[in-house]
Amino acid sequence: MLRVTHPPIAPWARAWCPWPEMKNHVPACRLQWPHVHLCHQYLPPTAVNTTARLAALRDIMRAHRVYAYIVPSTDAHMSEYIAERDSRLGWLTGFTGSAGTSVVTQDKAALWTDSRYWTQAERQLDCNWELQRTTWIESIGLWILKAVPVGGNISLDPFLFSIDTWNSYSQALHGSGRTLLPIENNLVDQVWGDQRPPPASSEIYTLPAAFTGSSWQEKVAGIRQQMEQHVRRPTAVLLSGLEETAWLFNLRGHDIPYNPVFYSYTLLTNTSISLFVDELRLSAAARQSLRAGCPGPLCVELQEYGQTRTYLHRYAQGNVTIWLGTKYTTYGLYGVIPQEKRLEDSYSPVMLAKAVKNPKEQELLRAAHVRDAVAVIQYLLWLEKMVPQGQVDEFLGAQHIDTLRQSHNRGPSFQSISASGLNAALAHYSPSNGSSRKLSVDEMYLLDTGGQYLCPLIPSPWDGTTDITRTVHWGVPTPFQKEAYTRVLMGNIDLSRLVFPPNTAGRTVESFARRALWDVGLNYGHGTGHGIGNFLSVHEWPVGFQSNNVPLAAGMFTSIEPGYYRDGEFGIRIEDVALVVNAQTKVPFLTFEVVSLVPYDRNLINLSLLSPEQIRYLNTYYETIRARVGPELQRQRLEEEYLWLQRNTEPFPLGSAATTTTATTILGTLISLLAVLLTGLQA
Secondary structure (H helix, E strand, O other): OOOOOOOOOOHHHHHHOOOHHHOOOHHHHHHHOOOHHHHHHHOOOOOOOOHHHHHHHHHHHHHOOOOEEEEEOOOOOOOOOOOHHHOHHHHHHOOOOOOOEEEEOOOOEEEEOOHHHHHHHHHHOOOOOEEEOOOOHHHHHHHHHHHOOOOOEEEEOHHHOEHHHHHHHHHHHOOOOOEEEEOOOOHHHHHHHHHOOOOOOOOEEEOOHHHHOOOHHHHHHHHHHHHHHOOOOOOEEEEOOHHHHHHHHOEEOOOEOOEOOOOOEEEEEOOOEEEEOOHHHEOHHHHHHHHOEOOOOEOEEEEOHHHHHHHHHHHOOOOOOEEEEOOOOEHHHHOOOOHHHEEEEOOOHHHHHHHOOOHHHHHHHHHHHHHHHHHHHHHHHHHHHHHHHOOOEHHHHHHHHHHHOOOOEEEEOOOOEEEEHHHHHOOOOOOOOOOOOEOOOOOEEEEEEOEEEEEOOOOOOEEEEOOEEEEEEOOOOOHHHHHHHHHHHHHHHHHHOOOEOOOOEHHHHHHHHOHHHHOOOOOOOOOOOEEOOOOOOOOEEEEEOOOOOOEOOOOOEEEEOOEEEEOOOEEEEOEEEEEEEEOOOOOOOEEEEEOOOOOOOHHHOOHHHOOHHHHHHHHHHHHHHHHHHHHHHHHOOOHHHHHHHHHHOOOOOHHHOOOOOOHHHHHHHHHHHHHHHHHHHHO
16 A cells, blocks of 8 residues: 655644644644544544544444445446435545545545545545545555455445446455455445435426427437347346436436436336336426326336336346446446346447437537526626726635526536636635635636526527636736646647547547647646536536547537646636537548637737647637627627627737747647547547
């Protein structure tokens, strides 16, 4: 096990930790003061005392003869965002980041999370916890092997781990003499007891036909056609991801913050449909929609949510083959299906069908981004006025952008990242009331924000999920800040204007977003982009630029969001949502159409670094913004915002561009294009 490398001294630690040499973080205090109850006297206000919770969990572990218990950050549907009721990791540790894993033994407790959350974890973990700066299951396995003796049991809730994750843990412990033991009655829930938040009870509703582009019956027919055409002829598809069922039946709910989904499973067979859900929560219209095909193969049979495993086990006893996605199906469900009756893919056919938006969905998502641009432009103008007066902090800013979206908006699509100065160097920082940094004209400010839109206006409805990031500076940025920003912008442009062959994997073209940074030895540690839903999840897999994503195809929406972060100083990210479309080429190729419509900060652009092609792209993009957003600003009588838009979309002079192209740059471009072509041919 690698020892934790302590980060730079945190401001809160100077005030709270009583030993000058240990003012880095709470775990450092613990190393010098082994009496945990005394260490807790010096906790920062951001940390939670978890001593009693851990003691209660360890009592239950002893009763079950469990040496180590693994607690993940997800729920039974592998959701990225989870309801408070499912925030077992957060309740047990005090850590509120969206990604992490903890392991508890009788004398140790450790948390694993990625670089986005290291600083946050340092602020939130108390003296009981060790922070492990990795997310590799191999690292967790090595830690467990050192902490648990041979013959010991390592337990977990099988309904909180995907098939892939379970197999990774099993492999990490294979041959070690330790046993991976599933316990279905979650041990953290037993400790949490009646203090655990209640289940969701809000209404599950149906989307109007004007939003969907296809009925749920048409979607079911399409999935059944895939089943018939598959070489193994599966008899059923199991859907575990919440977005899958919501999309398939054109239903939405409010069970998880920022995501209009509801707790459910679906078993779609070639002759029947079973929806596992709390039937009492269905609206009258939703119930009527689901019953429209009864009786017959398009009749949706409503089953109790809690009976999913029992029903699946009974169905699996017949002469059946069940198609499932290993990324979203838990081991708890997987285990009741005999091996010879499983058809496994990384993603279910519904997940893949959902990723390609139909023409109506594309139209509505474009319209949602026009509305979203209005709100962001209003916000940026407001900041220009208020920040010089010293009246805005990060938390107030996040609240204000959410308020500006309220008209025909179902809330934010995630918690807004409103980060000033050094806080912007934390890629997933979110402000809190009472501990926010003031926005200053002397610092960079990063806003990453999005909304969930649903407006039934006829004849021009719009709906969709938006996500956009802009970085601004109201004063005089340093030359390095301008260069870093411009190179991030160059990466955004280079990927956005790329033309590439069909069946190209996102990972193949991802380097175009990084090349301008790589040219001067800079980089960023997060992914370059993710898929985005249609009034669904803001992060929609399997679209994107990671190694496990599917090939890009026309109709997919993805974010393009390169960045650069200098720890303790500033952060830059420029994010747009783009639609994969057919390129205007003689043979079928693909490219991106950017649908985000907010101009970049002119104050941070060093035009001398841009090529003429990049400037032409910017000018064309700004013409599009004027044409699409300008009329909407005028329709809403936002004249000051309209003038702001005109100023900030003035065309850039081509004479300011870099006029020479080195042989190295030409060679680098040719090599990148060759890699794309080769990947397309191999796909």
